[in-house]
Amino acid sequence: MNSWIDIPQNSDFSIHNLPYGIFLRDEKPTPGVAIGDYIIDLNAAAKVGVFTDLEFDTSVFESDFLNDFIDCGKDAWTSLRHCLIKELTAQGNLFEFKEKVIVDRLSADMCMPVRIGDYTDFYSSIEHATNLGKLFRPDSEPLLPNWRHIPVGYHGRASSIIISGTPIKRPSGQSKAPTADTPSFGKSKRLDIELEMAFIIGKSTTLGDSININNAEDHIFGKVIFNDWSARDIQGWEYVPLGPFLGKSFASTISPWIVTMEALEPFRCESIPQEPTVLPYLQYEGQKNFNINLEVGITPEGDEETTISESNFKYMYWNMAQQLTHHTVNGCNVNVGDMMASGTISGRDQHSYGSMIEISKGGKEPMELKNGKTRTFLEDGDTITIRAYCEKDGVRVGFGECSGKILP
């Protein structure tokens, strides 16, 4: 597919992608679609008549968030995608009004794409759960008895989910050194990342209803990169018996562009076999995993970036359909804009682990960065950048970047 817009080779935002985001235009949060180094302003496009053939109310693009558009439903998403592909490959209204409708992406300020209702974090990588189990509970079996039966998850804090580029203030809190008798208060000394992806609910349910696994993906609008910053010292002291709390709730960063399930469709792949067989409500047909390359880079203040992890979303033991089906099996309702993160995505070897606590074996083996630096956990001034992309048969669909810098 050739477009009259100049799309750099190897751009994450090819015409096969068309992800949605919210950018600032004249200080107003505005829905847009990324294409190459540009953004299509959806509100401006609606106003000049690019979408006259579409059957949903395009005043949803006047909103500060994508929730209203997402709530229009799957047919609306598909029709807009087809319309944009047509408009980008032929010279129609979009071409005619391009000066008004198309803006520069590289200089745009991005905002939160959705108003998040509830946020859930899963724990669905078997390598990560095993690695963390060894570190947090060294004297017992690392994988707990429920792990292979349940896509284990927990509720997280929605208010502190922030957009890529927002700096992170190092959190303070209680922790207790293994050798100490009592806890102490101070800045976290074991500040870490978690390499995750998150999906965004596209279709609400009513309290008391459950989502069948065969329809689960119909309730998913798209995905973003997710960095679940974690203060390991705070987490280690607080997490029994009710789970992580302040060790996580100070910040989680997402990438600004939501890549739709439709754009990800060509990148489905085989999954890891689940042993033992899961209960019937979690059994599925077809391929529910996705081949999405993931990379984590760390950039110390004033220095160059070192890649510290290369992982892949395909390593997930539990897939999104299973997570969402499990989440609603008790009748829990979900709403458009809710976010559900994967949990840390670790592969099999140390260079594919999704957190620094895993890579550094609990802080005991520093990782080597460029220019002679080393790290166990994050230091002030460090910037973490996560990138994600799919590539197949010359087609690239990427997520851009999810980055954040640690402030003292």
Add this chain to the structure above:
Amino acid sequence: MNSWIDIPQNSDFSIHNLPYGIFLRDEKPTPGVAIGDYIIDLNAAAKVGVFTDLEFDTSVFESDFLNDFIDCGKDAWTSLRHCLIKELTAQGNLFEFKEKVIVDRLSADMCMPVRIGDYTDFYSSIEHATNLGKLFRPDSEPLLPNWRHIPVGYHGRASSIIISGTPIKRPSGQSKAPTADTPSFGKSKRLDIELEMAFIIGKSTTLGDSININNAEDHIFGKVIFNDWSARDIQGWEYVPLGPFLGKSFASTISPWIVTMEALEPFRCESIPQEPTVLPYLQYEGQKNFNINLEVGITPEGDEETTISESNFKYMYWNMAQQLTHHTVNGCNVNVGDMMASGTISGRDQHSYGSMIEISKGGKEPMELKNGKTRTFLEDGDTITIRAYCEKDGVRVGFGECSGKILP
């Protein structure tokens, strides 16, 4: 204080109370204040000029939720309270337009009073934490090492918080009997209640900021009764290592009227001494506990009610100011309308326990109800009603009821 409105003796909604709620008027959710068996329609009152002397924008009463009013700040809450007391004790505009502004409370349909952003559940009763520890971890010390240092809490599901009177569908899920090798799927057989109260955030903070314990109560608008329905069989299997999830997220019920901190002011009381001394950021001055009587009644289908628990909010080991200070000490931001529940409020003896699993000692000792019935956990058709009230020197400030019926 005498009012020209007829207020029944012993009403929860005395002139000392004036709690806020949202009721349906002509099918439109409308902010109101309860007084005796009546509701003052705040939007109608604003329209006929009752609030002309107030310095905040009373168009906030056109909203479907109280968030916009709450966001006006503490001075607005206080000035409205004083105005209402004046209008109820003298014959002014409210008296003149009473036909338009005052409606019957007993026949009113109530709605969710606030749009909840995030919901947090604490675990702050030492008796409950000890009792549950014995039941869930019989082979180890019931109170975990962090419990006396941290007001332990976790994030809960906001979407499934519902208003009193909404029926509860018995949840399904995975559980594993202690004697079974593998989990099975089915309706919960150990459906329980948790007697809690929740406070509502009245003043937002910015990500990265913390609330000092001396100012913490300024961030609290008021309180409701909270029933954190719990499926103990689902919870027992899923909760390690990340905490309760589907065992809780199918429903939590709140009472419809938010009793303000100002109305609760006369009912402050001494607290339980905290041993060992807590870390400095959690140390406070003055009385931060409140004497609020709590009662739980169970009514089997077509039968009469039996009171199964009489507890009191004063039993809290950790107070609200400590909970909120701890919650934000890592920089986590809070928003107006966020809800924070106490955790189950148990007293020292079996008749003051706040959950059926505690009263029935893990389901082993059935409690006796009227007319020869017994219960360990909830059966289909059972209605649970929680009541809460303060009383002192002839002044009564109550919360009304928080009730829900179990559907199969």
